[in-house]
Amino acid sequence: MARFVAISWRDLAVSFGPILLVSAAAIYLAVRLIQPAPPSTLTMSAGTKGSSFWNNAQQYKKILARNGITLNVLESQGSLDNLQKLEDPNSNVDVGFVQGGMSAAAAGVPGGASSGAADKRENLVSLGSVSYVPLAVFYRGAPLTRLSELKGKRLAISTEGSGTRALALAVLKANGIEPGGDTELLPLAGDAAADALTNGTIDAAFLTGDSAQPPTMGKLYRTPGIHFFDFTQADAYARRFPYLKVLELPMGAFDLAKNLPAHRIRLIAPTAELIARDGLHPALSDLLIEAAKEVHGRANLMQSANEFPAPLAHEFRISDDAERYYKSGKGFLYRTLPFWIASLADRVIVLLVPIIVVLIPGFRLVPGLYRWRVRSRIYKIYGALIAIEREAMTDPDTVQRDALIERLDDIEGKVNQMKMPLAYADQFYVLREHIGFVRQRLTLVQSAARDTQADSVQHTT
Template structure:
């Protein structure tokens, strides 16, 4: 009984050893696939996002508060970093250590950033958000173009602002930016106060048509709103501008403000980001943009924004896919955190499954080979005896062969083999009997005719 127990224990140890020899390399291979996947897959999106937005430009501060509320519903905190203008926002976005992830900027403001630097080259666009027209209010006789402002005192916004960049571009294009024209870099409230007091002749403003102060300013006695008679020419020269018509009375129907159709030039408010922005957050921001800017406005049609019609900086790959195919499938039906979790798990499982499927076939075959190899290696000794038998051995050699066969049979009988593979053991014993009978016939001098053509099949 003790001998039987020892055999069972040997069998268990052998099975465990075989399993470990087969499974350990497989586990290491799956682990390597998992590690490689983790290296290439992006980590979970951060819970905090920093957005740079000019406080007095294009309604950016209002948009930022709307975005903050929307992102909060999805568990993401939006920190708003106030700036003096689009140029400053772009510069912060280009600085690796600034902590700014995204920014609202005015189209055409990129001239204020260091476009030659590597960091600026890594800025991408998530699309245009809305028209933010250029409003030029002035005093004096009616004029129909910027060139009529030559020799005037003009407020063109702070140097860091997109308003300043646009005003300087238009004034230089008409050759009226130099003396005697006087350009003043003033904040919006200070400029408007001076204009009302008569200390300025004109002021350049960039703001959404819905801005409350525009209605009051357009109705202010003694002030006129410039209508660009050559609006189409400016649009052809500067592709980031659009020609818009402000309909008569749209600002105030009761007071009929404005009292005539006004042609405006309008850059767009753009959402830009670093190209390292997590794709899940990029899609979340684009969804927020559709919610905030997708409706109709005084100058925007429903569904016109957000739009991909932005070439500088280039459109991000996520934005391109969003404008072509809409919201990713998982984000349409799952909460933001759940969609991101499933998406990351799926990406991790694909390469792992690609390894597991072949292993599912290879491991059982390898284990089977490992178990059978304990018996199969004895066939070499059996074949050696059979070959020697063909060489007309002497009686002593035949007896030695029988002894070697007995030793092989005894050794094989003590090999721990699972019951599922026991048939291999009995096949080997049958082959031993075939060779043994041939040897016995040689010893007894019997004819070997019955055994002619009998050989081992390995």
């Protein structure tokens, strides 16, 4: 007799098997693709202590600390040094301020482009421009209208590795002044350059935000006998060096009562970009841009409110995460939840999506697969019965009929040993009736054949 059970676990396992395998594959891929948790520590290369870059980095440090991120700020010589540290895989620097033109300067082509340098820096991305970095040139003596008039004088162009020095060398070269000539180019920066200019040790000083503080420049501007250079050829510089922008200081910008400056002053300025390694975690990218908005978004003499940060592509491509942020802002989770909770929820959702996408349709398919699995065993037996019945209709001889009956006995034996779910008991008993029907037909055919054979024998006798 067949054994009836509430459910066939074997058939259920076979039905579930493919779905579980697909689900396991989906979960595996999700785990491989899911972003790891953002690190709790970042390292930023800034500038010399007291410079604008250094001071800005200290503000970033306080802002990131609100979200539990520790920002280690490294002192550097400036933009060029920051770029070199970002390129060095052993430096452990994650992000840094880099002013425009540094890629070409690092490649040894001041003021120009270098495809080789661009290829070398494919692993670096920009999170956006964060500020202008005006080049302030202070000098002694009679008023000047062109930088070429500084030829043969003593010039402080900042230290090796600074963006100030790289930019100064580029614009001086465009004016026919290069290292090794009769012009003395001195590695003085910040307060040291300001003191040397004040006491007459040098004739001019080139200063920018990566090597000097705004108070230092303001002090020089107010020192008698020292002039603030007006770039009368600013438009020409901007055409020659694409990373430069022309800025203007209107009359009275520094002091309305004293009308300082007494006339409009034109400046040239690259933009400072927040450059990061390509593998920076998306959540940290958002936090850094948020910090940049808070630090650099206010209006000042050189920029209007909310002008920075901005996704201005120069020598480095804007990262995909930064582009997404500038278009749509932070994600919903990061807008509504604390940073670390949002980070955890974000990764959990990424893991759950493939499970839900695969398992929910899979669970809906399981009942159908289970029914097909149970019925397929019944249908297989029906196929064997039909084959026996067809052979029986071909008027087989005695030996063939006996063979068919043996095959039918074998089928009936297998059916009686089946483990069948109770829900399919009706189909099971119908199958047994059909087996009996085929057996009855074979028996009738066999009896008729015997009667015919007996009549034939009797007639012969």
